[in-house]
Amino acid sequence: MEPSITTTRSRRLRRISFALALVFACSLPVASLAKQTEEEKAAKEAAAQEKLLQVFVSEPYLELSTGPGRGYPVFHVVEREASVDVLYRRTDWFKVRDEQGVEGWARARDMRRTKLADGSPFFFNLGDRAGFTSHDWELGIGGGDYGGANLINAYGAYSLTDNMAVELTLSQFLGNSSNGYKAELGLIHVIVPEWRVSPILELGTGIVYTEPRATIVLPQDRTDQTAYAGAGVRAYLTRRFFIRADYRWHTIFTSRDDNQELEEWKVVIACFF
Amino acid sequence: MESRNRLLLLTLVLSTTLGLGGCSLLHWPFHKKPKVEAPQTEDQAAAEEEAEDADSTPPRVIDPNVARRKIKVPKIDNENWEIGAGMGFMTIEDFGTSSTYAAQINYHVTEDFFFRADIGQSTAGRTSFETLGGNIELLTGDERRFTYYSLSLGYNFLPGEVFLGRKLAMNSGFYLLGGIGSVKFAGDNRLTINLGAGYRVLPTDWLAIHLGVQDRVFDSDLLGETKVTNNIETLLSATVFF
Secondary structure, eight states: OOOOOOBOOOHHHHHHHHHHHHHHHHHSOGGGHHHHHHHHHHHHHHHHHSBOEEEEOOSSEEEEESSSSTTSOEEEEEETTOEEEEEEEETTEEEEEETTOOEEEEEHHHHTTOBOTTSOBOOOOOSSHHHHHSOSEEEEEEEEEETTEEEEEEEEEEESSSSEEEEEEEEEEEOSSEEEEEEEEEEEEESOTTSSEEEEEEEEEEEEEEEEOTTSOOSOOEEEEEEEEEEEEEEEEETTEEEEEEEEEEEEEOSSSSOEEEEEEEEEEEEEO | OHHHHHHHHHHHHHHHHHHHHHHHHHTTTSTTSOOOOOOOOHHHHHHHHHHHHHHOOOOOSSOOOOOOOOOOOOOOEEOOEEEEEEEEEEEETTTEEEEEEEEEEEEEOSSSEEEEEEEEEEEOOOOHHHHHHSSOOSSOTTTTEEEEEEEEEEEEEEEEEEEETTTEEEEEEEEEEEEEEEEEETTEEEEEEEEEEEEEEESSSSEEEEEEEEEEEEEEOTTSSOEEEEEEEEEEEEEEEO
16 A cells, blocks of 8 residues: 555636636637637646645544534445545535545544554644634624624634734624724733633724714714723633623724723624634 | 703793693683773773774664655645525515525534624615505615624534435535624614524535525614514525635
8 A cells, every 4th residue: 555645636626617617618709719728727737736635544444424514424434544535624524535536524533543644643623622722713703882882793813822812803883872883903912821711911903983873963974093902801612612701991092182982891702713 | 861851841841831822812711701801981982982883884684764754734625614695585674575685604613503794785665654655755765775784603403414306415404593783774773683594405515505584683763663673584595615
Protein backbone atom coordinates (compact mmCIF):
# COMPACT_ATOMS: atom_id res chain seq x y z
CA MET A 1 0.00 0.00 0.00
CA GLU A 2 1.55 3.26 -1.06
CA PRO A 3 0.29 6.22 0.91
CA SER A 4 -0.10 9.25 -1.24
CA ILE A 5 -2.04 12.42 -1.58
CA THR A 6 -4.36 12.19 -4.50
CA THR A 7 -5.27 15.10 -6.66
CA THR A 8 -8.87 15.52 -7.62
CA ARG A 9 -10.99 18.29 -8.98
CA SER A 10 -12.59 20.23 -6.22
CA ARG A 11 -16.33 20.32 -6.09
CA ARG A 12 -16.50 24.07 -5.74
CA LEU A 13 -14.36 24.69 -8.77
CA ARG A 14 -16.43 22.20 -10.69
CA ARG A 15 -19.52 24.11 -9.66
CA ILE A 16 -17.96 27.41 -10.67
CA SER A 17 -16.75 26.03 -13.96
CA PHE A 18 -20.21 24.58 -14.57
CA ALA A 19 -21.79 27.96 -13.85
CA LEU A 20 -19.21 29.64 -16.07
CA ALA A 21 -19.89 27.16 -18.87
CA LEU A 22 -23.62 27.82 -18.53
CA VAL A 23 -23.13 31.58 -18.73
CA PHE A 24 -20.83 31.19 -21.68
CA ALA A 25 -23.21 28.88 -23.47
CA CYS A 26 -26.04 31.37 -23.02
CA SER A 27 -24.22 34.59 -23.79
CA LEU A 28 -21.57 33.75 -26.35
CA PRO A 29 -22.02 32.72 -29.96
CA VAL A 30 -20.87 29.28 -31.08
CA ALA A 31 -17.77 30.80 -32.66
CA SER A 32 -16.29 31.41 -29.22
CA LEU A 33 -16.50 27.73 -28.26
CA ALA A 34 -12.79 27.26 -28.87
CA LYS A 35 -11.99 29.97 -26.37
CA GLN A 36 -14.38 28.46 -23.88
CA THR A 37 -12.73 25.06 -24.01
CA GLU A 38 -9.36 26.72 -23.46
CA GLU A 39 -10.67 28.43 -20.38
CA GLU A 40 -12.17 25.20 -19.15
CA LYS A 41 -8.84 23.51 -19.66
CA ALA A 42 -7.14 26.18 -17.59
CA ALA A 43 -9.76 25.78 -14.85
CA LYS A 44 -9.26 22.02 -14.93
CA GLU A 45 -5.51 22.37 -14.56
CA ALA A 46 -5.94 24.73 -11.64
CA ALA A 47 -8.35 22.30 -10.01
CA ALA A 48 -6.00 19.37 -10.55
CA GLN A 49 -3.35 21.13 -8.51
CA GLU A 50 -5.62 21.34 -5.50
CA LYS A 51 -4.91 18.41 -3.22
CA LEU A 52 -7.21 16.42 -1.05
CA LEU A 53 -6.18 15.06 2.29
CA GLN A 54 -5.96 11.28 2.48
CA VAL A 55 -6.35 9.54 5.82
CA PHE A 56 -6.10 5.87 6.79
CA VAL A 57 -8.54 3.97 8.93
CA SER A 58 -6.77 2.63 12.02
CA GLU A 59 -9.83 1.40 13.92
CA PRO A 60 -11.52 -1.84 12.77
CA TYR A 61 -13.79 0.19 10.47
CA LEU A 62 -15.04 3.67 9.65
CA GLU A 63 -18.78 4.16 9.29
CA LEU A 64 -20.21 6.36 6.57
CA SER A 65 -23.68 7.88 6.96
CA THR A 66 -25.99 9.24 4.29
CA GLY A 67 -26.15 12.68 5.89
CA PRO A 68 -24.31 14.97 8.29
CA GLY A 69 -26.41 14.21 11.35
CA ARG A 70 -26.74 11.56 14.01
CA GLY A 71 -30.07 10.32 12.69
CA TYR A 72 -28.92 9.48 9.18
CA PRO A 73 -28.36 5.76 8.57
CA VAL A 74 -24.96 4.17 8.12
CA PHE A 75 -24.82 2.78 4.57
CA HIS A 76 -21.17 1.87 4.12
CA VAL A 77 -18.10 0.91 6.12
CA VAL A 78 -14.46 1.44 5.22
CA GLU A 79 -12.16 -1.28 6.50
CA ARG A 80 -9.02 -0.92 8.59
CA GLU A 81 -5.93 0.18 6.64
CA ALA A 82 -8.05 1.46 3.77
CA SER A 83 -7.86 5.13 2.94
CA VAL A 84 -10.43 7.86 2.42
CA ASP A 85 -10.08 11.27 0.79
CA VAL A 86 -11.45 14.12 2.87
CA LEU A 87 -13.62 16.27 0.62
CA TYR A 88 -14.91 18.86 3.10
CA ARG A 89 -16.24 19.34 6.55
CA ARG A 90 -19.65 20.52 7.74
CA THR A 91 -20.04 21.13 11.47
CA ASP A 92 -18.86 17.90 13.13
CA TRP A 93 -19.06 15.72 10.03
CA PHE A 94 -16.60 15.06 7.23
CA LYS A 95 -17.63 14.24 3.69
CA VAL A 96 -15.20 11.55 2.54
CA ARG A 97 -14.64 9.37 -0.50
CA ASP A 98 -13.23 5.86 -0.19
CA GLU A 99 -10.98 3.99 -2.63
CA GLN A 100 -13.99 2.65 -4.54
CA GLY A 101 -15.36 6.14 -4.97
CA VAL A 102 -18.18 5.77 -2.42
CA GLU A 103 -18.92 9.13 -0.81
CA GLY A 104 -20.46 9.50 2.62
CA TRP A 105 -20.37 11.38 5.88
CA ALA A 106 -18.03 10.36 8.70
CA ARG A 107 -18.32 11.62 12.24
CA ALA A 108 -15.56 13.95 13.52
CA ARG A 109 -15.17 11.70 16.58
CA ASP A 110 -14.35 8.74 14.30
CA MET A 111 -12.14 10.81 12.01
CA ARG A 112 -10.03 11.74 15.05
CA ARG A 113 -8.96 8.08 15.20
CA THR A 114 -7.68 7.92 11.63
CA LYS A 115 -4.04 8.34 10.67
CA LEU A 116 -2.24 10.43 8.08
CA ALA A 117 0.02 8.80 5.47
CA ASP A 118 3.06 9.19 7.75
CA GLY A 119 1.30 7.42 10.61
CA SER A 120 0.68 10.52 12.68
CA PRO A 121 -2.84 11.08 14.01
CA PHE A 122 -5.24 13.24 12.03
CA PHE A 123 -5.60 16.33 14.15
CA PHE A 124 -8.25 19.02 13.76
CA ASN A 125 -10.13 21.22 16.12
CA LEU A 126 -13.23 19.96 17.84
CA GLY A 127 -15.78 22.28 19.37
CA ASP A 128 -15.04 21.74 23.04
CA ARG A 129 -13.69 23.48 26.13
CA ALA A 130 -10.15 23.48 24.72
CA GLY A 131 -11.50 25.22 21.64
CA PHE A 132 -13.27 27.74 23.85
CA THR A 133 -9.96 28.66 25.48
CA SER A 134 -8.12 28.93 22.20
CA HIS A 135 -9.91 29.69 18.94
CA ASP A 136 -9.67 32.01 15.95
CA TRP A 137 -13.15 33.38 15.30
CA GLU A 138 -16.25 34.31 17.25
CA LEU A 139 -19.66 35.18 15.91
CA GLY A 140 -22.63 36.25 17.98
CA ILE A 141 -26.05 37.86 17.98
CA GLY A 142 -27.85 39.51 20.83
CA GLY A 143 -29.89 42.27 22.24
CA GLY A 144 -29.97 44.72 25.08
CA ASP A 145 -30.41 48.32 26.05
CA TYR A 146 -28.61 51.36 24.70
CA GLY A 147 -29.36 54.53 26.65
CA GLY A 148 -32.98 53.47 27.10
CA ALA A 149 -33.44 52.28 23.51
CA ASN A 150 -33.80 48.65 22.44
CA LEU A 151 -30.59 47.32 21.01
CA ILE A 152 -30.08 44.59 18.40
CA ASN A 153 -26.55 43.63 17.64
CA ALA A 154 -24.26 41.19 15.86
CA TYR A 155 -20.55 40.89 16.34
CA GLY A 156 -17.58 39.07 14.91
CA ALA A 157 -14.21 38.78 16.60
CA TYR A 158 -10.80 37.51 15.60
CA SER A 159 -8.47 36.29 18.35
CA LEU A 160 -4.94 37.65 18.30
CA THR A 161 -4.00 35.56 21.34
CA ASP A 162 -6.03 33.53 23.82
CA ASN A 163 -6.45 36.69 25.86
CA MET A 164 -6.89 39.33 23.22
CA ALA A 165 -9.32 39.67 20.32
CA VAL A 166 -10.33 42.35 17.85
CA GLU A 167 -14.07 42.70 17.45
CA LEU A 168 -16.43 44.45 15.07
CA THR A 169 -19.93 45.14 16.38
CA LEU A 170 -22.85 46.25 14.23
CA SER A 171 -25.94 47.42 16.08
CA GLN A 172 -29.27 49.02 15.58
CA PHE A 173 -31.07 50.83 18.37
CA LEU A 174 -34.76 51.63 18.47
CA GLY A 175 -35.86 54.16 21.04
CA ASN A 176 -38.79 56.37 21.86
CA SER A 177 -37.10 59.55 20.69
CA SER A 178 -34.59 58.33 18.15
CA ASN A 179 -33.45 55.35 16.15
CA GLY A 180 -30.08 54.66 14.70
CA TYR A 181 -27.24 52.41 13.76
CA LYS A 182 -23.72 52.08 15.03
CA ALA A 183 -20.56 50.28 14.01
CA GLU A 184 -17.74 49.83 16.46
CA LEU A 185 -14.25 48.37 16.31
CA GLY A 186 -12.62 47.39 19.58
CA LEU A 187 -10.42 45.11 21.61
CA ILE A 188 -11.62 42.44 24.02
CA HIS A 189 -9.36 41.28 26.79
CA VAL A 190 -10.31 37.90 28.26
CA ILE A 191 -8.80 37.88 31.71
CA VAL A 192 -8.66 34.10 32.27
CA PRO A 193 -9.36 32.28 28.99
CA GLU A 194 -9.01 28.84 30.64
CA TRP A 195 -11.96 29.38 32.94
CA ARG A 196 -15.46 28.31 32.02
CA VAL A 197 -16.68 31.72 33.15
CA SER A 198 -14.22 34.52 32.68
CA PRO A 199 -14.41 38.30 33.09
CA ILE A 200 -13.66 40.39 30.02
CA LEU A 201 -12.66 44.00 29.46
CA GLU A 202 -13.43 46.02 26.34
CA LEU A 203 -12.19 49.19 24.73
CA GLY A 204 -13.09 50.59 21.34
CA THR A 205 -14.32 53.30 19.07
CA GLY A 206 -16.81 53.68 16.26
CA ILE A 207 -19.43 55.78 14.60
CA VAL A 208 -23.05 56.21 15.50
CA TYR A 209 -25.78 57.38 13.14
CA THR A 210 -28.87 58.79 14.84
CA GLU A 211 -32.17 59.67 13.26
CA PRO A 212 -34.91 61.29 15.32
CA ARG A 213 -38.31 59.62 15.34
CA ALA A 214 -40.74 61.09 12.83
CA THR A 215 -43.21 62.11 15.52
CA ILE A 216 -40.77 64.29 17.45
CA VAL A 217 -39.32 67.50 16.07
CA LEU A 218 -35.59 67.46 16.63
CA PRO A 219 -32.45 68.51 14.78
CA GLN A 220 -31.77 66.50 11.65
CA ASP A 221 -30.02 63.13 11.35
CA ARG A 222 -26.44 63.11 12.47
CA THR A 223 -23.35 60.93 12.46
CA ASP A 224 -20.99 61.16 15.41
CA GLN A 225 -17.88 59.44 16.60
CA THR A 226 -18.15 57.35 19.73
CA ALA A 227 -15.77 55.62 22.10
CA TYR A 228 -16.45 53.07 24.80
CA ALA A 229 -14.96 51.21 27.70
CA GLY A 230 -16.68 48.10 28.97
CA ALA A 231 -16.59 45.05 31.16
CA GLY A 232 -18.48 41.80 31.20
CA VAL A 233 -18.34 38.06 31.43
CA ARG A 234 -18.27 35.24 28.94
CA ALA A 235 -19.41 31.76 29.89
CA TYR A 236 -19.06 28.48 28.02
CA LEU A 237 -22.40 26.79 27.37
CA THR A 238 -21.86 23.61 25.34
CA ARG A 239 -20.20 22.42 22.13
CA ARG A 240 -19.24 25.59 20.24
CA PHE A 241 -21.56 27.95 22.09
CA PHE A 242 -20.99 30.51 24.76
CA ILE A 243 -22.91 33.39 26.23
CA ARG A 244 -21.52 36.84 26.71
CA ALA A 245 -22.98 39.64 28.80
CA ASP A 246 -21.42 43.04 29.02
CA TYR A 247 -21.80 46.62 30.04
CA ARG A 248 -20.36 49.47 27.99
CA TRP A 249 -19.98 53.08 28.89
CA HIS A 250 -20.11 55.24 25.76
CA THR A 251 -18.96 58.78 25.13
CA ILE A 252 -20.42 60.29 21.96
CA PHE A 253 -18.40 63.17 20.56
CA THR A 254 -21.27 65.31 19.36
CA SER A 255 -20.98 68.54 17.40
CA ARG A 256 -22.71 70.29 20.29
CA ASP A 257 -20.91 71.80 23.28
CA ASP A 258 -21.16 68.78 25.52
CA ASN A 259 -20.27 65.19 24.85
CA GLN A 260 -23.12 62.80 25.34
CA GLU A 261 -22.65 59.88 27.68
CA LEU A 262 -24.64 56.66 27.36
CA GLU A 263 -24.81 53.33 29.06
CA GLU A 264 -25.25 50.09 27.17
CA TRP A 265 -25.78 46.56 28.38
CA LYS A 266 -26.41 43.50 26.31
CA VAL A 267 -26.53 39.72 26.27
CA VAL A 268 -25.16 37.86 23.27
CA ILE A 269 -25.28 34.22 22.26
CA ALA A 270 -22.14 33.41 20.35
CA CYS A 271 -20.17 30.58 18.81
CA PHE A 272 -16.48 30.09 18.22
CA PHE A 273 -14.70 28.34 15.37
CA MET B 1 83.43 -31.30 35.88
CA GLU B 2 83.73 -27.64 36.21
CA SER B 3 83.00 -27.09 32.53
CA ARG B 4 79.88 -29.33 32.75
CA ASN B 5 78.54 -27.28 35.65
CA ARG B 6 79.23 -24.11 33.72
CA LEU B 7 77.41 -25.48 30.67
CA LEU B 8 74.44 -26.49 32.79
CA LEU B 9 74.30 -23.08 34.42
CA LEU B 10 74.59 -21.26 31.12
CA THR B 11 71.82 -23.41 29.60
CA LEU B 12 69.63 -22.64 32.60
CA VAL B 13 70.26 -18.89 32.30
CA LEU B 14 69.62 -18.97 28.57
CA SER B 15 66.39 -20.94 28.87
CA THR B 16 65.19 -18.69 31.70
CA THR B 17 65.91 -15.58 29.66
CA LEU B 18 64.16 -16.92 26.59
CA GLY B 19 61.33 -18.42 28.61
CA LEU B 20 60.60 -15.23 30.54
CA GLY B 21 60.83 -13.20 27.38
CA GLY B 22 58.28 -15.48 25.78
CA CYS B 23 56.01 -15.22 28.80
CA SER B 24 56.19 -11.44 28.76
CA LEU B 25 55.29 -11.47 25.08
CA LEU B 26 52.30 -13.73 25.65
CA HIS B 27 51.36 -12.00 28.92
CA TRP B 28 51.49 -15.33 30.73
CA PRO B 29 50.34 -15.95 33.47
CA PHE B 30 48.28 -12.69 33.48
CA HIS B 31 46.91 -13.14 29.98
CA LYS B 32 43.32 -13.44 31.17
CA LYS B 33 43.43 -10.33 33.30
CA PRO B 34 42.44 -6.98 31.78
CA LYS B 35 45.23 -4.74 30.90
CA VAL B 36 45.62 -2.08 33.53
CA GLU B 37 45.77 1.27 31.87
CA ALA B 38 47.60 4.17 33.20
CA PRO B 39 45.20 6.82 34.55
CA GLN B 40 44.50 9.51 31.92
CA THR B 41 43.38 13.07 32.17
CA GLU B 42 39.89 13.87 30.87
CA ASP B 43 41.23 15.91 27.97
CA GLN B 44 43.30 13.06 26.73
CA ALA B 45 40.37 10.69 26.94
CA ALA B 46 38.15 13.05 25.03
CA ALA B 47 40.78 13.58 22.35
CA GLU B 48 41.19 9.85 21.94
CA GLU B 49 37.47 9.26 21.67
CA GLU B 50 37.20 11.89 18.98
CA ALA B 51 40.01 10.31 17.02
CA GLU B 52 38.34 6.92 17.35
CA ASP B 53 35.01 8.25 16.09
CA ALA B 54 36.65 9.98 13.17
CA ASP B 55 38.48 7.04 11.71
CA SER B 56 36.20 4.12 12.61
CA THR B 57 32.79 3.86 10.89
CA PRO B 58 31.52 0.39 11.73
CA PRO B 59 29.43 -1.19 8.96
CA ARG B 60 25.70 -1.21 9.90
CA VAL B 61 23.24 -3.86 8.95
CA ILE B 62 20.22 -1.51 9.24
CA ASP B 63 20.63 2.07 8.15
CA PRO B 64 18.39 4.16 10.42
CA ASN B 65 18.80 7.29 8.28
CA VAL B 66 15.66 6.73 6.23
CA ALA B 67 14.28 9.95 4.74
CA ARG B 68 11.09 10.80 6.65
CA ARG B 69 8.09 11.32 4.41
CA LYS B 70 6.91 14.85 4.89
CA ILE B 71 3.14 15.19 4.86
CA LYS B 72 1.82 18.61 4.14
CA VAL B 73 -1.75 18.54 5.37
CA PRO B 74 -3.96 20.32 2.84
CA LYS B 75 -6.47 22.71 4.33
CA ILE B 76 -9.85 21.09 4.70
CA ASP B 77 -12.70 22.99 3.17
CA ASN B 78 -15.26 23.98 5.79
CA GLU B 79 -18.74 24.24 4.37
CA ASN B 80 -20.68 25.68 7.26
CA TRP B 81 -22.07 28.74 5.52
CA GLU B 82 -25.27 28.71 3.55
CA ILE B 83 -26.44 31.65 1.47
CA GLY B 84 -29.53 32.09 -0.62
CA ALA B 85 -32.62 34.00 -1.58
CA GLY B 86 -36.30 33.40 -1.97
CA MET B 87 -39.71 34.80 -2.50
CA GLY B 88 -43.11 34.34 -0.97
CA PHE B 89 -45.96 36.09 0.75
CA MET B 90 -46.03 38.56 3.59
CA THR B 91 -49.25 39.08 5.48
CA ILE B 92 -49.00 42.50 7.11
CA GLU B 93 -51.63 42.93 9.79
CA ASP B 94 -54.39 45.28 8.59
CA PHE B 95 -52.65 45.75 5.25
CA GLY B 96 -53.42 42.48 3.50
CA THR B 97 -51.07 40.01 1.86
CA SER B 98 -48.51 40.87 -0.74
CA SER B 99 -45.44 39.32 -2.28
CA THR B 100 -42.09 39.51 -0.54
CA TYR B 101 -38.46 38.97 -1.54
CA ALA B 102 -35.84 37.91 0.96
CA ALA B 103 -32.20 36.94 1.24
CA GLN B 104 -30.62 34.92 4.00
CA ILE B 105 -27.26 33.74 5.27
CA ASN B 106 -26.90 30.87 7.73
CA TYR B 107 -23.93 29.68 9.72
CA HIS B 108 -24.14 26.08 10.93
CA VAL B 109 -22.44 25.83 14.29
CA THR B 110 -23.23 22.21 15.12
CA GLU B 111 -25.42 19.62 13.45
CA ASP B 112 -28.26 20.87 15.68
CA PHE B 113 -27.90 24.65 15.80
CA PHE B 114 -27.36 27.43 13.30
CA PHE B 115 -27.42 31.19 13.17
CA ARG B 116 -29.44 32.99 10.52
CA ALA B 117 -29.43 36.57 9.35
CA ASP B 118 -32.15 37.48 6.88
CA ILE B 119 -33.40 40.57 5.18
CA GLY B 120 -36.53 41.08 3.11
CA GLN B 121 -38.80 43.57 1.49
CA SER B 122 -42.50 43.68 0.79
CA THR B 123 -45.05 46.36 -0.04
CA ALA B 124 -48.11 46.78 2.11
CA GLY B 125 -51.54 46.74 0.47
CA ARG B 126 -54.57 48.79 1.40
CA THR B 127 -56.45 48.48 4.67
CA SER B 128 -60.17 47.69 4.62
CA PHE B 129 -60.75 51.23 5.85
CA GLU B 130 -58.99 52.67 2.81
CA THR B 131 -60.83 50.34 0.44
CA LEU B 132 -64.24 51.14 1.87
CA GLY B 133 -63.58 54.82 2.46
CA GLY B 134 -62.96 55.68 -1.16
CA ASN B 135 -60.18 58.19 -1.66
CA ILE B 136 -58.49 57.84 1.74
CA GLU B 137 -54.75 57.04 1.70
CA LEU B 138 -53.25 56.24 5.12
CA LEU B 139 -49.71 55.89 3.84
CA THR B 140 -47.73 57.28 0.95
CA GLY B 141 -46.17 54.93 -1.60
CA ASP B 142 -42.77 55.07 0.11
CA GLU B 143 -44.24 54.44 3.54
CA ARG B 144 -45.94 51.28 2.30
CA ARG B 145 -42.57 49.67 1.80
CA PHE B 146 -42.12 47.02 4.49
CA THR B 147 -38.41 46.32 4.97
CA TYR B 148 -37.28 43.90 7.65
CA TYR B 149 -34.28 42.01 8.89
CA SER B 150 -33.71 39.56 11.72
CA LEU B 151 -30.97 37.69 13.52
CA SER B 152 -32.09 34.25 14.62
CA LEU B 153 -30.96 31.05 16.19
CA GLY B 154 -32.20 27.90 14.49
CA TYR B 155 -32.58 24.40 15.83
CA ASN B 156 -32.70 21.37 13.51
CA PHE B 157 -35.06 19.05 15.25
CA LEU B 158 -36.36 16.46 12.81
CA PRO B 159 -33.65 15.36 10.40
CA GLY B 160 -34.78 12.82 7.85
CA GLU B 161 -34.88 11.73 4.27
CA VAL B 162 -37.46 12.10 1.54
CA PHE B 163 -37.76 9.47 -1.14
CA LEU B 164 -38.61 10.30 -4.71
CA GLY B 165 -39.41 7.01 -6.38
CA ARG B 166 -37.27 3.94 -5.81
CA LYS B 167 -33.83 5.35 -6.49
CA LEU B 168 -33.67 8.88 -5.19
CA ALA B 169 -33.32 9.81 -1.53
CA MET B 170 -32.76 13.38 -0.41
CA ASN B 171 -31.81 14.58 3.05
CA SER B 172 -34.34 16.81 4.71
CA GLY B 173 -35.11 18.35 8.05
CA PHE B 174 -37.41 20.55 10.06
CA TYR B 175 -36.08 23.45 12.01
CA LEU B 176 -37.33 25.99 14.50
CA LEU B 177 -36.27 29.62 14.42
CA GLY B 178 -36.38 32.42 16.93
CA GLY B 179 -34.72 35.79 17.02
CA ILE B 180 -34.89 39.53 17.08
CA GLY B 181 -34.78 42.12 14.37
CA SER B 182 -36.25 45.28 13.09
CA VAL B 183 -38.82 46.41 10.58
CA LYS B 184 -39.05 49.71 8.75
CA PHE B 185 -42.65 50.44 7.93
CA ALA B 186 -44.77 53.58 7.66
CA GLY B 187 -41.73 55.81 8.16
CA ASP B 188 -40.75 54.23 11.44
CA ASN B 189 -38.39 51.53 12.69
CA ARG B 190 -39.73 48.93 15.09
CA LEU B 191 -38.13 46.17 17.08
CA THR B 192 -39.46 42.77 16.04
CA ILE B 193 -39.45 39.36 17.62
CA ASN B 194 -39.56 36.58 15.07
CA LEU B 195 -40.62 33.00 15.61
CA GLY B 196 -40.98 30.40 12.94
CA ALA B 197 -40.31 27.00 11.51
CA GLY B 198 -39.01 25.69 8.25
CA TYR B 199 -38.56 22.58 6.20
CA ARG B 200 -35.39 21.99 4.24
CA VAL B 201 -34.73 19.47 1.46
CA LEU B 202 -31.24 18.95 0.04
CA PRO B 203 -31.25 17.62 -3.54
CA THR B 204 -27.44 17.55 -3.31
CA ASP B 205 -25.10 18.20 -0.41
CA TRP B 206 -24.51 21.79 -1.45
CA LEU B 207 -28.01 22.89 -2.46
CA ALA B 208 -31.01 23.28 -0.17
CA ILE B 209 -34.62 24.21 -0.83
CA HIS B 210 -36.40 25.81 2.11
CA LEU B 211 -40.06 26.32 2.81
CA GLY B 212 -40.45 28.46 5.89
CA VAL B 213 -43.03 30.37 7.85
CA GLN B 214 -42.13 33.10 10.31
CA ASP B 215 -44.22 35.37 12.45
CA ARG B 216 -42.68 38.82 12.85
CA VAL B 217 -44.24 40.48 15.87
CA PHE B 218 -43.96 44.18 16.63
CA ASP B 219 -45.83 46.97 18.41
CA SER B 220 -47.64 49.33 16.07
CA ASP B 221 -49.44 52.58 16.84
CA LEU B 222 -50.30 53.23 13.22
CA LEU B 223 -54.06 52.98 13.62
CA GLY B 224 -54.42 55.08 16.74
CA GLU B 225 -53.74 52.86 19.71
CA THR B 226 -50.60 50.81 20.26
CA LYS B 227 -51.15 47.12 19.61
CA VAL B 228 -49.14 44.01 18.96
CA THR B 229 -49.20 43.04 15.30
CA ASN B 230 -48.47 39.61 13.89
CA ASN B 231 -47.07 39.55 10.40
CA ILE B 232 -46.75 36.15 8.80
CA GLU B 233 -44.11 35.55 6.19
CA THR B 234 -44.25 32.42 4.02
CA LEU B 235 -41.15 31.94 1.98
CA LEU B 236 -39.78 29.48 -0.58
CA SER B 237 -36.04 29.88 -0.96
CA ALA B 238 -32.97 28.19 -2.36
CA THR B 239 -29.60 28.24 -0.63
CA VAL B 240 -26.12 27.08 -1.47
CA PHE B 241 -23.56 25.79 1.03
CA PHE B 242 -20.05 27.18 0.77
